[in-house]
Amino acid sequence: MNDRLKTLSRGIIDVSPLMIPVVPFGIIYGVIGMELGLSAYMTFGMSIIIFGGASQIVLLQLFSGGASSLVTITSVGAVNSRHLLYGAVFSEYLSHLKLTWKIILSYVLIDQAFAVSNTYFKKNKNNTFKHYHLLGAGFTCWTIWQISTILGIVLGSVVPEELGLSFTISLTFVALLINDFRKFKNIIVMLVSGIVATIGYNTIPFQAYIIVAAIAALLVATLLTLITLKKN
Amino acid sequence: MHWSTIIYCGIITYLTRFSTIFLLKEDILNDKTKKILSYVPSAIFPAIIFPPIFLDSAGSLDIDNNPKILAALFAIIIGFFSRSIIATIFAGLISYWFLIFVYYQ
Numbered sequence: 001m002n003d004r005l006k007t008l009s010r011g012i013i014d015v016s017p018l019m020i021p022v023v024p025f026g027i028i029y030g031v032i033g034m035e036l037g038l039s040a041y042m043t044f045g046m047s048i049i050i051f052g053g054a055s056q057i058v059l060l061q062l063f064s065g066g067a068s069s070l071v072t073i074t075s076v077g078a079v080n081s082r083h084l085l086y087g088a089v090f091s092e093y094l095s096h097l098k099l100t101w102k103i104i105l106s107y108v109l110i111d112q113a114f115a116v117s118n119t120y121f122k123k124n125k126n127n128t129f130k131h132y133h134l135l136g137a138g139f140t141c142w143t144i145w146q147i148s149t150i151l152g153i154v155l156g157s158v159v160p161e162e163l164g165l166s167f168t169i170s171l172t173f174v175a176l177l178i179n180d181f182r183k184f185k186n187i188i189v190m191l192v193s194g195i196v197a198t199i200g201y202n203t204i205p206f207q208a209y210i211i212v213a214a215i216a217a218l219l220v221a222t223l224l225t226l227i228t229l230k231k232n
Numbered sequence: 233m234h235w236s237t238i239i240y241c242g243i244i245t246y247l248t249r250f251s252t253i254f255l256l257k258e259d260i261l262n263d264k265t266k267k268i269l270s271y272v273p274s275a276i277f278p279a280i281i282f283p284p285i286f287l288d289s290a291g292s293l294d295i296d297n298n299p300k301i302l303a304a305l306f307a308i309i310i311g312f313f314s315r316s317i318i319a320t321i322f323a324g325l326i327s328y329w330f331l332i333f334v335y336y337q
Contacts, residue, residue, distance in 0.1 A: 021317035038233055045235070049242035058280060059241055069237045076241040079276055080248040085269040087252025094253055106250035167300055167328055168321065170285050171307055173277040175320040178311040186274040194278035201283040202291045210279045217275035218268065225267045 004129045011136025014116040021175065022112065022141065023148045025053050028168045030152015031159050032057070035166070036064050040153045047149040051142060052110060054079050054176070057169055058210070067207035075210045086114040090134075093121045097131060105131060108138025111176075185224045193217035299331035 026047075033043035038060075046056050055076045062072045086109055094102065117134040124130050159165060180186035197213035204212050285304050288294040295301065307324030314320070 021321065024318070024321065042233060042235070042238065046238050046242075049238055050245050051242075052245050054277075055241060055245050059238070061280065061284075063233050069234070069240070072237055073240045073244060077244045077248065080245050082269065082272040083245075083248040084252050085266060085272070087249060087254075088266065088269075091253055091255075099254075102250070102253050106246060106253055109249040109253070164328065164332065166284070167303070168325055170281045170300070170304060171321045171324040173281045174304060174307050174324065175311060175317040177273060177277055178315050178317065178320055180274050181308065181312045186271065189271050189274040190278040193275050194282035197279035198282045198286050198293075201287055209283065210276065213279035214272075214276045217279070218271065221271035221275055222268050225264060225271075229264065 003127070004132050007127060007129045007132040008136040010120065011117065011133035011138075012140045014120060014133070015112055015137035015140050018112040018116065019140065019144045022053070022144050023151075025172055026145050026148025027152040027155060028165060028172065029053060029056055029060070030149045030154075031156040031165055032060055032152075032169065034153055034156025035159075035161060036060055043153050043156075044146075044149055047146055050076075051107065051145065052080065053145070054173070057172070061169060062207055062210075065207050071208050071211070074208075078211055078214050083109060089118060090114075090121070093125070094131060094134075101131060105134055105138065108134070108142055110138070110141055112141050113137040185221075185228075188224065189217045189221045192220045297336070299328055299336060302331060303328035 029047075030043055033046070034040070046059065050056050050059070058075055058079050059072060062075055067075075087106070090109070094105065097105075113134060116137050120133045121130055124133075177186075177190065180190070193213045193216070196216045197209045200209040200212050281304070285300045286293060286295070286298075303324045306327040307320050310323035311317075311320035
């Protein structure tokens with residue numbers, strides 16, 4: 001087996017365990033999209049065009065609350081700002097690649113692919129074809145996400161509303177934070193964000209509560225970072 | 233929902249992924265910026281989590297006998313100890329179903 005294929009399949013294998021929670025997440029997304037009355041094409045189209053679970057669910061939540069396009073797009077941008085970090089970390093490994101590669105790899109640079117390829121890149125700096133790892137991991141995520149979205153769309157017409165599946169939106173985001181529950185400073189940032197959003201839900205116009213809460217919480221995060229850096 | 237909103241959201245999502253890979257020739261974000269960016273999930277996700285849990289459909293605070301608060305707390309406890317995404321989601325959902333279909337009936 002040549003090195004390209006070997007690295008590609010390593011990426012597929014490495015990311016596979018992380019696909020287990022992606023399946024229910026994709027199904028939930030599809031079900032909720034249908035429950036909110038979007039067409040099957042639109043629900044599926046979002047998975048192709050946006051390809052980001054958190055962004056798509058935020059989009060649905062703001063849509064159901066009647067937010068304007070501008071607020072929706074800004075909120076999605078805020079949710080995605082964490083990707084700036086991923087790109088910044090990967091630029092060290094990928095900056096030598098041709099533009100075409102950068103264009104393709106950017107499309108699949110999502111949380112799960114970042115997590116496994118970052119580990120691989122650190123250990124295999126000298127592999128000339130290491131970007132194939134991200135390609136394999138990324139497109140595995142992509143395939144699983146599209147299949148589970150379709151499953152959700154199909155199930156959306158069958159699942160009764162009494163089950164309260166919209167609550168799983170909150171649960172999914174709780175689950176995405178589990179690695180930060182042990183960090184005291186993160187807990188403070190989380191509480192600021194949550195409390196500002198809850199108070200602001202009715203008082204901040206245009207459903208801009210997510211953006212306002214995120215800015216307030218990031219200011220607190222910046223303060224905490226500066227205080228810690230001074231101490232050291 | 234308009235297709236244009238979806239397309240704009242797609243473009244902005246893509247640009248956040250592409251911009252730093254494309255623009256940075258080497259690692260130019262300093263450690264302080266990276267540290268602050270690492271707080272982004274903690275700063276944004278609770279803003280999405282809290283309002284639907286603590287507010288009722290009319291938008292007023294709903295704290296007494298609210299099954300969502302109890303189920304979310306249970307999910308957090310399970311998540312804290314298991315560090316498993318799937319266990320966290322299912323713990324929250326199953327305890328929520330238990331509360332609404334059995335306990336509060």
